[in-house]
Amino acid sequence: MWGKRAGFISLLCVLFVMGFYLSFLYFQQFQRIKIGEREIRINLNSKINPQKVYHLRLWDYDWPFLKCGYRNYLLGAIAEFQKTYPNIKVEIRLLDLLTGSQELNKSLRAGRPPDLYCSAFNLPEFNFGYQIPVGPFADRASAQPAYFAALSRLLAVEGVRCYFPRWARLKIWVGNSALAELAGLDMQHFREEGWNWDALLKAGLKLPKGCYPVVGNPLPDSFIDRLISREDGPEWRALKRLKEGCRFPAGFSSDMIGNFMAGRALFLAGVQPIIVAKLRRLQLWGRADWEAVCLPAPGWGAAKPVTTVELSVISVYRQKFHCGNDRVMAAMKLAEFLSVYPVTTPWEELMAVPAARKAALIWSRNIFGVTGDVSPLLKALDRSDAAVRVEDGKSRVALTSLLHNYLLGKVSPRQLKDEIRAIK
Amino acid sequence: MGGVTKVERGWLIIGLICCLSGVNFGLACTGRTSGSALAGEEIICKDGDKFGIIERDTVETAIQTQDCSDLIVIEKRYLRLTLYRDREPLKVYTVAIGKPETPSPVGEWRIIHKGGKWGGGFGERWLGLNVPWGIYGIHGTNKPGSIGRMSSHGCIRMQNRQVTELYNLVQVGTPVHILGDLPQVTPRKILQRNNSGQDVLLLQIALRRNGFDCGPADARFGAVVEQAVFKLQKFYGLPLTGKVSLTEQYLTGLR
Numbered sequence: 001m002w003g004k005r006a007g008f009i010s011l012l013c014v015l016f017v018m019g020f021y022l023s024f025l026y027f028q029q030f031q032r033i034k035i036g037e038r039e040i041r042i043n044l045n046s047k048i049n050p051q052k053v054y055h056l057r058l059w060d061y062d063w064p065f066l067k068c069g070y071r072n073y074l075l076g077a078i079a080e081f082q083k084t085y086p087n088i089k090v091e092i093r094l095l096d097l098l099t100g101s102q103e104l105n106k107s108l109r110a111g112r113p114p115d116l117y118c119s120a121f122n123l124p125e126f127n128f129g130y131q132i133p134v135g136p137f138a139d140r141a142s143a144q145p146a147y148f149a150a151l152s153r154l155l156a157v158e159g160v161r162c163y164f165p166r167w168a169r170l171k172i173w174v175g176n177s178a179l180a181e182l183a184g185l186d187m188q189h190f191r192e193e194g195w196n197w198d199a200l201l202k203a204g205l206k207l208p209k210g211c212y213p214v215v216g217n218p219l220p221d222s223f224i225d226r227l228i229s230r231e232d233g234p235e236w237r238a239l240k241r242l243k244e245g246c247r248f249p250a251g252f253s254s255d256m257i258g259n260f261m262a263g264r265a266l267f268l269a270g271v272q273p274i275i276v277a278k279l280r281r282l283q284l285w286g287r288a289d290w291e292a293v294c295l296p297a298p299g300w301g302a303a304k305p306v307t308t309v310e311l312s313v314i315s316v317y318r319q320k321f322h323c324g325n326d327r328v329m330a331a332m333k334l335a336e337f338l339s340v341y342p343v344t345t346p347w348e349e350l351m352a353v354p355a356a357r358k359a360a361l362i363w364s365r366n367i368f369g370v371t372g373d374v375s376p377l378l379k380a381l382d383r384s385d386a387a388v389r390v391e392d393g394k395s396r397v398a399l400t401s402l403l404h405n406y407l408l409g410k411v412s413p414r415q416l417k418d419e420i421r422a423i424k
Numbered sequence: 425m426g427g428v429t430k431v432e433r434g435w436l437i438i439g440l441i442c443c444l445s446g447v448n449f450g451l452a453c454t455g456r457t458s459g460s461a462l463a464g465e466e467i468i469c470k471d472g473d474k475f476g477i478i479e480r481d482t483v484e485t486a487i488q489t490q491d492c493s494d495l496i497v498i499e500k501r502y503l504r505l506t507l508y509r510d511r512e513p514l515k516v517y518t519v520a521i522g523k524p525e526t527p528s529p530v531g532e533w534r535i536i537h538k539g540g541k542w543g544g545g546f547g548e549r550w551l552g553l554n555v556p557w558g559i560y561g562i563h564g565t566n567k568p569g570s571i572g573r574m575s576s577h578g579c580i581r582m583q584n585r586q587v588t589e590l591y592n593l594v595q596v597g598t599p600v601h602i603l604g605d606l607p608q609v610t611p612r613k614i615l616q617r618n619n620s621g622q623d624v625l626l627l628q629i630a631l632r633r634n635g636f637d638c639g640p641a642d643a644r645f646g647a648v649v650e651q652a653v654f655k656l657q658k659f660y661g662l663p664l665t666g667k668v669s670l671t672e673q674y675l676t677g678l679r
Contacts, residue, residue, distance in 0.1 A: 064635055064637070065634060065635025065636060065655075065659065066635075097655050097658055097659075098651060098654055098655060098658070121658060121661075169661060171661065251670070254613075254614075254669040254670055254671065255669070255670040255671070256671055257670065257671050257674040257675075258670050258674065261674075271661070272660055272661035274659075274660060274661070275660055275661070275675065278660075278675055279674070279675075310661060350659075389661075396663075397663050397664065397665055400663060
């Protein structure tokens with residue numbers, strides 16, 4: 001009897017040790033990726049099984065106002081991907097532009113996110129529960145696609161790249177060539193080499209009566225963020241200098257296009273290139289005596305200029321009920337493919353620069369007819385630090401309106417600081 | 425015992441006619457026909473005609489426009505009204521529309537009340553539209569010679585017999601599209617939620633032309649239009665205010 005009991009206990013011990021060893025071996029496959037204080041375990045060695053059929057769920061946005069037919073474009077891209085991976089099936093869901101991010105958040109709370117999510121205009125917050133950082137996978141890939149460094153920097157969370165970039169829309173400035181000549185500014189030089197606010201403030205003194213240095217949105221989001229975070233920072237001095245150095249017309253923001261089109265403003269500031277393209281198509285550019293010249297945003301002093309961008313990225317997620325590491329690998333492959341896909345038709349309509357350099361060259365050629373060389377917009381991206389545009393909430397809209405009123409002299413510095421404290 | 429004689433039969437018929445007339449008269453006097461006005465509710469339309477309302481749009485009972493298989497299309501150019509059912513033309517009528525100085529309102533409306541002038545035979549029927557700047561509708565007329573001309577003060581006039589037919593075919597909530605030249609107005613500098621008017625109508629047409637769906641062009645800046653404006657602003661990288669300033673007006677071609 002004692003022999004049987006001892007045998008039984010020994011068997012249990014052996015099973016326990018075996019189980020422990022097997023789980024140890026299993027977790028050995030997983031690498032620990034530290035993101036700040038937290039850790040994510042991922043298996044970088046998993047492979048796509050060619051005998052297995054994968055059903056991936058891809059969420060993207062509906063762009064009904066694009067003439068190219070976005071759904072068909074996406075289906076074409078997936079068909080191209082399936083030439084290499086015929087066993088990976090993709091189910092597409094197109095989200096509404098206004099409610100898509102809420103749908104994603106709801107799915108994350110329920111533990112049923114899509115395998116891939118393509119954002120529009122923003123960078124979704126990294127989800128430690130289900131999102132897989134792409135950096136460790138991409139770093140092991142044999143041929144790494146080249147993205148614009150300014151954009152790649154935006155995709156890292158605590159030093160680990162977490163998204164594939166897809167495209168970026170850059171906020172630009174547009175100059176009136178005739179007023180620039182009067183003010184002694186070399187627009188071509190600005191396009192090629194960049195420029196700064198000092199040139200703008202000097203130019204403002206040379207403009208004829210009834211003309212203004214700048215209309216539109218001269219204050220980039222990153223500047224506003226720094227302004228509200230520090231009450232007596234250098235941004236406040238710069239803001240004061242801007243107010244004293246420039247005259248602003250009433251309606252410099254609400255009627256920026258009217259003022260610029262009428263030839264009353266030297267620069268139209270902080271707009272998307274698509275606005276310029278649209279105005280050209282509408283043939284509102286009835287002036288024969290001046291041209292509209294697209295420029296990168298100016299820098300402050302000697303500091304590197306900051307280009308405000310709206311980003312589209314691709315995130316990869318796993319499920320609450322684990323569907324296999326090979327499925328994650330399949331999703332990674334599709335995400336990487338879409339991020340460098342060289343057919344850029346919808347992004348040409350949106351005037352959004354593809355994040356991958358090769359695709360950007362094709363985009364640039366199709367829009368600007370420039371072969372071999374990238375357009376000045378792309379050069380500007382290389383030269384600057386990119387900052388992600390902040391989502392417009394009610395407080396941001398109120399804050400921007402307040403700053404504009406300050407520039408118009410309707411609000412004193414003390415009132416401005418009080419109101420900003422109240423908004424914060 | 426025998427059958428009814430001819431004389432008796434004749435008296436029977438006369439008696440029946442009298443009885444029915446009495447009923448009719450009695451009903452007309454007391455107003456208890458299907459055409460009686462609701463608690464004396466009356467309206468005066470743009471043409472200056474007074475109508476009693478017997479059925480009015482309410483949130484609970486109105487047919488949602490998207491669920492309605494009927495559609496009335498009035499082509500001002502051809503002075504023609506066509507009733508479509510399940511996308512097929514069911515009835516076509518010649519109508520009178522507004523004079524150039526008092527045009528019929530172009531837009532995508534819906535019937536929000538039904539009523540009429542109740543009289544013997546074919547009284548004038550009234551199909552009121554939800555035009556925000558006046559009381560416009562489709563109604564009959566005692567001037568049949570005006571049909572087929574631009575002769576009204578904005579309402580759509582039909583022959584009484586035809587409007588009665590139309591009245592019986594359609595329900596409150598039926599969409600009515602009036603097609604023609606858009607009004608030439610300068611929009612307000614800022615258009616926002618709860619505004620209404622011809623400039624809002626132009627805004628809705630402009631948004632739709634640019635690919636931003638804002639529902640029916642009914643000259644009202646409601647929630648659906650606001651959502652379309654948000655999408656437009658997001659598309660062009662503008663601040664998401666939901667209001668249409670001069671910038672948005674230039675971009676949509678409204679200005």
